[in-house]
Amino acid sequence: MDPLASIWVCIKVGLGIVTCLGVYVLVEFLVLPQCRKRRMGKYSNLRSSKSLMNNMADMKRNIKENKYIFWHFIKLRLTEENYDVFYTVRGNTTAFLLTSVKAYEEFKQLQPDVIDRKINPQNTFTKLAPSAFGNIKSGKEWNKRRNSVSKLMVLNKSSQYIPMMVQSLDAEIRTWKIGQDINVSERISAITLTIITKILFGSDITSKIEDCDYLHPDGKSTKMRFMDFYPKMILDIMLTFSNIKASIFPFVGVYDLVEPFVTNRKNINQFQDKLKKFLANSTDAGSVYRKLIDEFKIPEEDAFQDICGLLFAGHDTTSHAISSAIYFLKKNPEADKKLREALATCGITKDTDYFTIETKEKIQSCEYLNYVIKETLRIDPPAFSSIVYEACRPITLVGVPIKKSESILLNILSLHHDPSQWHEPLKFIPERFDPESEYFLKPDGDTRSLYAYAPFSFGLRKCPGQILATLELKFLLSRFLCTADIEIPESLLENDYARFALFSNFHLEGKVTYKSS
Ligand code: HEM
Numbered sequence: 001m002d003p004l005a006s007i008w009v010c011i012k013v014g015l016g017i018v019t020c021l022g023v024y025v026l027v028e029f030l031v032l033p034q035c036r037k038r039r040m041g042k043y044s045n046l047r048s049s050k051s052l053m054n055n056m057a058d059m060k061r062n063i064k065e066n067k068y069i070f071w072h073f074i075k076l077r078l079t080e081e082n083y084d085v086f087y088t089v090r091g092n093t094t095a096f097l098l099t100s101v102k103a104y105e106e107f108k109q110l111q112p113d114v115i116d117r118k119i120n121p122q123n124t125f126t127k128l129a130p131s132a133f134g135n136i137k138s139g140k141e142w143n144k145r146r147n148s149v150s151k152l153m154v155l156n157k158s159s160q161y162i163p164m165m166v167q168s169l170d171a172e173i174r175t176w177k178i179g180q181d182i183n184v185s186e187r188i189s190a191i192t193l194t195i196i197t198k199i200l201f202g203s204d205i206t207s208k209i210e211d212c213d214y215l216h217p218d219g220k221s222t223k224m225r226f227m228d229f230y231p232k233m234i235l236d237i238m239l240t241f242s243n244i245k246a247s248i249f250p251f252v253g254v255y256d257l258v259e260p261f262v263t264n265r266k267n268i269n270q271f272q273d274k275l276k277k278f279l280a281n282s283t284d285a286g287s288v289y290r291k292l293i294d295e296f297k298i299p300e301e302d303a304f305q306d307i308c309g310l311l312f313a314g315h316d317t318t319s320h321a322i323s324s325a326i327y328f329l330k331k332n333p334e335a336d337k338k339l340r341e342a343l344a345t346c347g348i349t350k351d352t353d354y355f356t357i358e359t360k361e362k363i364q365s366c367e368y369l370n371y372v373i374k375e376t377l378r379i380d381p382p383a384f385s386s387i388v389y390e391a392c393r394p395i396t397l398v399g400v401p402i403k404k405s406e407s408i409l410l411n412i413l414s415l416h417h418d419p420s421q422w423h424e425p426l427k428f429i430p431e432r433f434d435p436e437s438e439y440f441l442k443p444d445g446d447t448r449s450l451y452a453y454a455p456f457s458f459g460l461r462k463c464p465g466q467i468l469a470t471l472e473l474k475f476l477l478s479r480f481l482c483t484a485d486i487e488i489p490e491s492l493l494e495n496d497y498a499r500f501a502l503f504s505n506f507h508l509e510g511k512v513t514y515k516s517s
Pocket of ligand 1: 117133134135146309310311313314315317318321377381382383385386387388410455456457458460461462463464465466468469
């Protein structure tokens with residue numbers, strides 16, 4: 001072909017592609033959301049987040065202003081009382097975020113036939129363990145795998161890990177020096193990672209797993225301990241939530257076609273390879289992985305996927321809650337004092353022996369400790385939202401029509417700040433959970449709804465790690481309070497917008513002022 005003609009063809013093809021992309025962006029981000037919004041405008045119990053882009057812009061602004069990344073959800077809940085659902089629009093698909101007790105009540109009735117887990121290839125949980133039971137539809141297979149895990153996490157099984165949990169904390173605190181500056185969030189995250197990996201993979205993991213080469217998008221790599229590599233990899237995956245390329249063309253993120261997805265995928269593959277190699281040589285027959293295979297006859301690959309899912313679900317959630325509990329106690333010296341006194345009254349001191357049944361009973365019977373943990377999980381829920389669900393057929397929820405396949409999420413953060421259910425929702429008041437307290441009832445004097453509080457979610461797909469997590473929080477927090485103390489700078493304590501998350505800018509940092517030995 002004549003060279004000029006070929007150039008002309010190329011220009012025409014190029015223009016064609018650019019026009020198509022332009023039309024796609026116009027329709028997807030302007031026309032369809034506007035049509036959808038007009039339809040949604042009819043329902044007075046719905047609030048719009050404007051668009052996915054605006055929602056992302058809110059998150060970016062919050063991070064920049066050193067606020068909790070989802071501060072805009074709390075703000076909306078506090079300023080606008082009468083709504084049940086918040087929605088975000090992308091093209092002709094919509095995600096419905098349930099925010100009220102009424103919406104939760106209806107949601108629970110509709111599981112799993114009408115509302116079930118959505119297969120969502122974009123979230124971190126799916127990237128890490130695509131066929132873990134938390135990522136598949138409810139059904140026979142899900143039930144068998146989830147039941148097997150749940151049986152390994154009942155109270156008497158979870159209690160056997162208490163000495164190991166306390167020893168992991170003690171080992172970390174032993175390395176601290178009085179006067180030293182500590183990034184408490186980071187250190188607690190390291191402790192809960194040690195704990196969960198030992199439970200899931202085996203007690204030999206910290207000594208036997210190979211180091212990793214952490215890959216950067218520029219092709220360079222850094223040698224790292226597995227325990228440092230894992231949280232860094234998770235943070236990288238989470239940060240892609242605001243990736244502009246994937247927001248416009250979701251398939252580039254789903255199939256890992258561009259950076260940073262390409263590098264993240266290589267790091268995930270490396271994580272899985274190292275872990276599989278370790279598991280092939282692990283000698284701990286008591287690990288959850290081995291028990292799933294040997295006792296419950298779960299196929300090896302399914303058991304591997306499930307423990308990768310459990311690792312993701314059980315690591316940052318617990319460390320986040322412990323950092324948060326320490327932070328809110330420091331912000332509220334009266335609650336801190338009351339808790340220390342309650343522990344002393346129950347006979348918990350720095351010399352307490354955590355290997356005895358009496359200690360377990362004493363900690364479990366400490367009511368104020370229970371209230372502090374509950375209030376921490378209310379004010380700063382580590383899982384600010386449920387995993388994604390979808391409507392299995394067209395439905396109406398709190399009067400709002402939802403099409404088949406549209407996403408539904410429980411917005412736990414908003415629910416926990418509902419002013420009709422909670423007195424002064426921004427305040428840390430553990431007494432809310434004390435039946436004797438004036439804060440136990442709703443502001444209008446009625447009994448609070450059972451659905452007002454859902455840190456571990458509700459219904460069929462609620463968190464199966466609740467017992468293990470609650471034990472870990474109670475024992476680590478009480479041990480920390482008895483054996484160490486830190487001074488948090490006033491500037492951190494004064495920040496009323498602060499909450500924690502792996503991807504928040506806000507970390508709990510302070511100076512060590514006391515350690516028991
Ligand atoms: C403070 C700690 C924790 C909190 C606040 C928490 C909260 C949650 C929430 C809100 C969900 C979403 C449920 C839904 O989509 O409706 C969930 C799911 C899940 N959590 Fe937890 N979790 C915690 C710790 C753990 C631990 C320690 C484990 C296990 C080691 C765990 C394992 C799971 C699994 C496997 C799911 C998916 C369940 C399914 O879809 O069947 N979580 N968790």
